[in-house]
Amino acid sequence: MKTQIAPLIAGLSLAIPLPALAQSNAKYCAELVEKYEQYVSEGAEKGASQSPLEVEIAKGKCRSSPASSIPVMEKALKNARIALPPRD
Numbered sequence: 001m002k003t004q005i006a007p008l009i010a011g012l013s014l015a016i017p018l019p020a021l022a023q024s025n026a027k028y029c030a031e032l033v034e035k036y037e038q039y040v041s042e043g044a045e046k047g048a049s050q051s052p053l054e055v056e057i058a059k060g061k062c063r064s065s066p067a068s069s070i071p072v073m074e075k076a077l078k079n080a081r082i083a084l085p086p087r088d
Helices: 002-015 018-045 053-060 066-079
Strands: none
Touching (some): 018 053, 018 066, 053 066
């Protein structure tokens, strides 16, 4: 009986923080977008090249799918040689 309860408890303990992780990812993604718009998009308005399509898609999906948007936004900021915001 003890061997059946241990995996159940371990599984439940892993499932509990998921909403917090999703919220944390969404917040971090929003911070990435904000930094990108502040430093990169403003340059595009002044005559530099426009944002790549993949970046625009990631910006739009940041709330609904932050896990897939974060790597795209991080790469865009790194390519622009902009420091990433701290991750909580």
